[in-house]
Each structure stands twice: as C-alpha cells, then as structure tokens.
Amino acid sequence: MPTSANxxxxxxxxxxxxxxxxxxxxxxxxxxxxxxxxxxxxxxxGIYIIVNSGLDIVYGYSGQIxxxxxxxxxIGAYVSAMLSTKLGMPVAVTMIIxxxxxxxxxxxxxxxxxxVEHHFxxxxxxxxxxxxxxxxxxxxxxxxxxxxxxxxxSLKLGPLDFNSYESYYYVVLIxxxxxxxxxxxxxxxxxxxxxxxxxxxxxxxLAFGINVHRYKVMAFAVGAFYAGFGGVLYAHLFRFIxxxxxxxxxxxxxxxxxxxxxxxxFWGPIxxxxxxxxxxxxxxxxxxxxxxxxxxxxxxxxxxxPTGVVGGIKEIFQKRVMKLKH
Amino acid sequence: xFIKILIGGLTLGVVYALVALGFSLIYRASGLMTFVQGDxxxxxxxxxYTLYVTLKLPLVVxxxxxxxxxxxxxxxxxxxxxxxxxKRGSGPIHIVLATIGLSYFLQxxxxxxxxxxxxxxxxxxxxxxxxxxxxxxxxxxxxxVVIALICMLVLHLFMTKTKLGTAMRAASQxxxxxxxxxxxxxxxxGLTWAIAAVMAAIxxxxxxxxxxxxxxxxxxISLxxxxxxxxxxxxxxxGAMIGGLLFGLIETFSSTxxxxxxxxxxxxxxxxxxxFYLPTGILKSTIIEQA
Numbered sequence: 001m002p003t004s005a006n007x008x009x010x011x012x013x014x015x016x017x018x019x020x021x022x023x024x025x026x027x028x029x030x031x032x033x034x035x036x037x038x039x040x041x042x043x044x045x046g047i048y049i050i051v052n053s054g055l056d057i058v059y060g061y062s063g064q065i066x067x068x069x070x071x072x073x074x075i076g077a078y079v080s081a082m083l084s085t086k087l088g089m090p091v092a093v094t095m096i097i098x099x100x101x102x103x104x105x106x107x108x109x110x111x112x113x114x115x116v117e118h119h120f121x122x123x124x125x126x127x128x129x130x131x132x133x134x135x136x137x138x139x140x141x142x143x144x145x146x147x148x149x150x151x152x153x154s155l156k157l158g159p160l161d162f163n164s165y166e167s168y169y170y171v172v173l174i175x176x177x178x179x180x181x182x183x184x185x186x187x188x189x190x191x192x193x194x195x196x197x198x199x200x201x202x203x204x205x206l207a208f209g210i211n212v213h214r215y216k217v218m219a220f221a222v223g224a225f226y227a228g229f230g231g232v233l234y235a236h237l238f239r240f241i242x243x244x245x246x247x248x249x250x251x252x253x254x255x256x257x258x259x260x261x262x263x264x265x266f267w268g269p270i271x272x273x274x275x276x277x278x279x280x281x282x283x284x285x286x287x288x289x290x291x292x293x294x295x296x297x298x299x300x301x302x303x304x305x306p307t308g309v310v311g312g313i314k315e316i317f318q319k320r321v322m323k324l325k326h
Numbered sequence: 327x328f329i330k331i332l333i334g335g336l337t338l339g340v341v342y343a344l345v346a347l348g349f350s351l352i353y354r355a356s357g358l359m360t361f362v363q364g365d366x367x368x369x370x371x372x373x374x375y376t377l378y379v380t381l382k383l384p385l386v387v388x389x390x391x392x393x394x395x396x397x398x399x400x401x402x403x404x405x406x407x408x409x410x411x412x413k414r415g416s417g418p419i420h421i422v423l424a425t426i427g428l429s430y431f432l433q434x435x436x437x438x439x440x441x442x443x444x445x446x447x448x449x450x451x452x453x454x455x456x457x458x459x460x461x462x463x464x465x466x467x468x469x470x471v472v473i474a475l476i477c478m479l480v481l482h483l484f485m486t487k488t489k490l491g492t493a494m495r496a497a498s499q500x501x502x503x504x505x506x507x508x509x510x511x512x513x514x515x516g517l518t519w520a521i522a523a524v525m526a527a528i529x530x531x532x533x534x535x536x537x538x539x540x541x542x543x544x545x546x547i548s549l550x551x552x553x554x555x556x557x558x559x560x561x562x563x564x565g566a567m568i569g570g571l572l573f574g575l576i577e578t579f580s581s582t583x584x585x586x587x588x589x590x591x592x593x594x595x596x597x598x599x600x601x602f603y604l605p606t607g608i609l610k611s612t613i614i615e616q617a
Contacts, residue, residue, distance in 0.1 A: 064418055112602040118418060119359040123556055124601050127594040128548065134594075160565030204413055240385045248549075259423060292434035302411060302420050 022053040029166045039165035043237050045277050047230045048174035050268035052257050053183050060263030061187055062219035063199030068125030069131035069254045072224040073101040073248035076231030078136055081241055084153040091155045095232045102228020103221050110220035129251050148242025155236050168237055195219055260301050262308025271309050296318020330588035331582050337467045337572020340474035345551030346523030346566035354517040354561040355498040358418055361425040363526050364548025365432040370396050370527025371534040372440055375447055393524050404516045436541040443551030447534035453531050465487025470532045478567055534577045552599040568608055
C-alpha cells in the first residue's frame with residue numbers, strides 16, 4: 001500500500017514530468033522548422049485533441065452519444081471565417097465568437113435532444129450535423145455554397161502574424177493546454193461528478209436532487225464549444241473551408257477516435273487523436289484499399305480493445321500488478 | 327402533375343420502407359442499430375447487375391440468386407461480427423461503430439470489384455411513359471410500388487402465420503423464455519439480420535433501373551430508411567412502412583414545390599421534429615426503452 005508520503009512523492013514526479021513534456025512540446029517547431037507537412041499534421045492533431053476531449057465530456061463522462069460533432073465543428077469554422085473574411089473583423093475576436101456560436105447552438109439543440117436517448121440521440125445528432133452541412137452547402141454567396149470560403153484571414157495579434165504552420169503551432173499548443181486544463185478541472189469538480197452520476201444512474205441522480213436535464217444540456221454545450229473551437233482553429237490553419245470537410249464521416253471519425261483512445265479519461269482522446277491520424281497517414285500506402293483497411297481496423301479495435309487503447313493498457317498493467325501481489 | 331409526383335414519391339417511399347423494415351426487425355429482435363442496411367441494398371443491386379447485365383442470366387435466376395446471396399451475407403454479418411461482439415459484452419454504441427466499419431469495408435469492396443462509376447441497369451418493366459386518361463404513368467414505377475407492397479405482405483404473413491415467424495417474434499420479446507420453450511434463439515437472431523439484408527436487396531434491385539447502380543448508392547437511402555423506421559415507431563413493422571412512404575412523399579413533394587436543394591434539409595428537419603414531439607413514433611414503438 002502506498003503511504004501518503006509516497007503518494008506525495010509520486011505526484012511531485014508526475015508534475016515534474018508533465019512540465020518537462022509540455023516544455024519539450026514548445027521546442028518541436030525549432031527541430032522541425034522546414035518540415036511543413038509534419039507541422040501541419042501536428043497542428044491537425046492538436047485540433048482533433050480539442051474536439052475529442054470535448055466529445056469525451058459528452059460521451060465518456062455524461063454518457064450521451066453524439067454523431068454530429070462535425071456540425072459544431074462546421075459552425076465554429078464558418079462563423080469565424082465569414083466574420084473575419086467577409087466583414088473584416090479581427091480574427092482573435094471572431095475565433096471566440098465562432099466557438100461561442102457553436103456552444104449556443106449546442107444549448108439550443110441540446111434542450112430538446114437530451115430528452116431522447118441512445119439510438120434516438122444518435123439519430124438526432126446525425127440529422128443535426130447533416131442539416132448544418134446542407135445549410136452551409138446551400139448558403140449561396142455568403143457561405144460560398146459548395147465551393148466554400150477561400151483566402152480566409154490569418155490570425156494577427158499586434159505585430160505577430162500567425163500565417164505559417166510553424167507559428168500557428170504555438171497557438172494550437174496553447175489552446176490545447178488551456179482547454180485540457182479546463183476539462184480536468186471540470187471533470188474533477190462537482191459538475192463532473194454530476195455528469196458521471198447521470199451516466200451511471202439517472203434515476204438515483206434525480207433522487208439525489210441532481211437536475212439531470214440541466215447537466216446533460218451543460219455537457220452538450222461544453223462539447224459543442226470544444227468542437228466549435230477546433231473548427232475555428234481549423235479554418236485559420238488551412239485558410240480554406242468547404243462543406244466537404246464537415247460530413248457525417250467526419251463526425252464518425254471523431255467518435256472513433258474517442259472510442260479508440262478510450263472514453264472517460266484524460267489520455268484517451270489524446271491517444272485516439274494521435275493514433276488515428278498517424279494511422280490514416282500510414283493508410284495512404286494502401287491507396288485504393290484505404291477505406292476497407294480503416295473499416296477493418298475499427299472492427300478489430302472493437303473486438304480486442306473495447307475500452308480503448310488507454311483502457312486496454314491500464315487493464316494489462318493492473319493484471320501485472322495483481323500477479324506481482326500473489 | 328400531382329399524380330406523377332405522388333407516384334414518384336410512392337416509388338421512393340416503398341424503397342425506404344423496405345430498408346426501414348430491416349432496421350425495425352433488427353431493433354425489435356435485439357435493440358440494436360445498424361449502419362449496413364444501405365450497403366446490403368447496394369450489394370443487392372450490384373449482384374443483380376453482374377448476373378443480369380454482365381452474365382446475361384434470366385431475370386428469375388438473377389432475383390433468386392441475388393436474394394440467396396444477400397440472405398447469406400446478412401446471416402454471416404450476425405454470426406461473424408455482431409453475435410461475437412455481443413458475447414464479448416459490447417454495448418449498443420460499439421455495435422453501431424462496428425457496422426459503420428463494416429459499411430466502409432463493403433463500400434470499398436464494391437468500388438474495387440465493380441468500379442466507382444454509376445452503372446445503368448436496363449429497365450425490367452419498361453420506362454416508356456403511358457398515357458392513362460390525362461396523366462402519364464411510367465409502368466416501371468407502378469411495378470416497383472406493387473412488388474414492394476407484395477414483399478411487405480409476404481413478410482407480414484411470414485411473421486404472423488408461420489411457426490418460424492412466430493418463433494422470431496417470441497425470441498425478440500424474451501430471449502430466455504423463448505430458449506426455454508425450445509426455440510433456437512441463435513437461429514432466429516441470424517435470420518433477423520438475413521431477412522433485413524434481403525429486404526434491403528429487394529429495394530436495391532427495384533431502385534437500380536431508376537437511379538442506376540453505384541458503390542455509394544446505399545449511404546443516403548440508409549439514413550432516410552433509418553429515419554423512416556424511427557419516425558414510424560422504431561421496432562414496429564407497420565410503422566416502418568408508413569414512415570418509409572411518408573419520407574418518400576415529403577422528399578418528392580418538397581423537391582418539386584419548394585426546391586430540390588432544400589429537400590434533404592426539410593427531410594431531416596421533419597425527422598428532428600418528430601423525434602422531439604413524438605418520440606415514440608407515429609405507431610407506438612413496441613419496445614419500451616430500456617434505461
């Protein structure tokens with residue numbers, strides 16, 4: 001049994017290690033300065049980590065399914081792109097507005113949706129995602145229709161212009177750190193415990209005076225905010241968006257990432273985002289067979305790692321510890 | 327004009343209904359949601375295309391072989407993927423994802439086997455419009471509606487009048503009790519998926535001469551079919567039929583009278599409204615939602 005002094009030591013080591021790891025992440029661009037493609041992938045991984053950590057709050061913590069995150073992702077991207085490019089507002093402001101717009105739509109859609117459960121919620125979120133995509137698709141001049149929006153303004157803060165993948169990397173990294181910190185404090189708070197209570201036993205949560213409906217809406221709104229924020233970052237990274245990006249397949253990809261990494265965890269969505277993005281790069285080797293291999297991998301994960309990679313590793317580790325004890 | 331649109335809507339609607347029936351049967355039997363129904367429809371259309379157009383086999387042989395093949399594919403899906411996953415303790419969401427994975431696999435398989443283009447399927451019942459009084463009717467459309475309705479009637483008779491159908495209904499209500507009474511539950515579970523696949527394949531064969539055959543043809547239809555199943559009353563066979571027809575009509579009428587760009591938005595908006603205000607569907611779901 002670890003004593004409290006031991007625990008304290010372990011926590012200090014953990015803290016030190018994470019500080020070193022985060023510091024190391026800030027030096028990545030100086031090592032990869034001319035590797036534009038790798039930097040683009042790292043930026044994308046950061047964006048996916050944000051979206052998936054938000055989805056984890058919805059799915060992993062409060063037990064609601066969403067196959068419509070691409071809808072919120074699209075709202076963030078389009079709102080920020082339209083306001084900055086068509087109306088000339090500063091990007092730093094439109095980024096916040098974009099993410100907030102996604103959260104507001106999240107609340108509006110969550111109020112009626114959180115009353116339906118399971119498959120029905122899956123269907124509602126699919127329908128929502130498709131409606132959002134179709135609206136942008138048919139939006140005419142303002143949304144650019146099927147062609148989308150090109151030449152989106154880059155993020156400028158005072159004299160700094162974040163128009164290269166290298167400089168943008170720092171923006172994404174800081175956003176990832178801040179949003180992950182918010183997630184950790186949220187899930188370890190009273191609110192986070194209420195989410196879990198709702199997930200595992202809605203009836204007794206209600207009996208204990210937890211406003212189930214309100215917390216479900218809250219989880220949904222937080223998830224929408226994270227997805228919207230990811231979309232905003234996406235728009236000003238690629239500086240081109242089109243409805244093609246925000247399909248049902250994108251929503252499925254987000255959910256697959258969370259399940260692959262493992263829900264209800266800090267590392268799960270991170271591991272899922274990193275692994276699946278690397279995997280999809282690797283899958284390009286298969287050319288015409290890509291989708292088939294991707295499909296088979298989804299099924300294999302479900303067969304052999306139903307709790308996700310992080311959950312699977314934890315299980316193996318726990319088995320080892322049990323063996324050592326006996 | 328009105329009659330023409332009505333028939334167009336019914337044609338599309340009965341195909342949605344056939345797909346929706348599969349969704350409903352599976353949900354009633356096991357409480358599961360699947361994403362491969364559309365790909366069963368696509369496979370049915372492609373197998374029929376190969377037999378009828380490429381190999382020039384007679385129509386009767388084509389239909390029988392296609393339905394047998396999709397029956398086996400549906401059965402194998404349950405026996406190789408769904409059943410074993412459930413045994414490992416997977417939840418409904420895992421099954422949803424597994425069927426999405428299978429769906430990607432089948433679409434890719436179809437693209438590699440047949441190609442990525444849209445293939446024309448020759449009309450079986452004639453696509454020359456006929457003047458009946460003041461309206462023009464395409465015989466093919468009428469046949470599609472009639473054949474689909476006959477298939478639904480056959481399914482209804484099978485489920486209510488035969489011993490096997492009754493056993494399937496019993497097993498979907500209470501697996502353990504059905505097993506105790508000597509019903510072969512693994513068989514009925516496999517049969518459910520097989521029948522769902524066959525229903526979708528019939529839809530595929532009927533739709534092929536109208537819309538052509540392509541690897542992605544199932545995707546849109548699958549979503550609409552699922553919506554139809556839920557709106558009609560998820561798990562209720564007759565609800566699925568009503569829901570399918572309703573969605574076919576909504577889609578055709580809104581694309582004619584409003585705009586073809588907004589037809590999908592209107593369809594999905596109708597779906598959300600029904601889910602919010604009538605969560606049990608038009609005909610009440612036969613299964614009470616288990617928490």
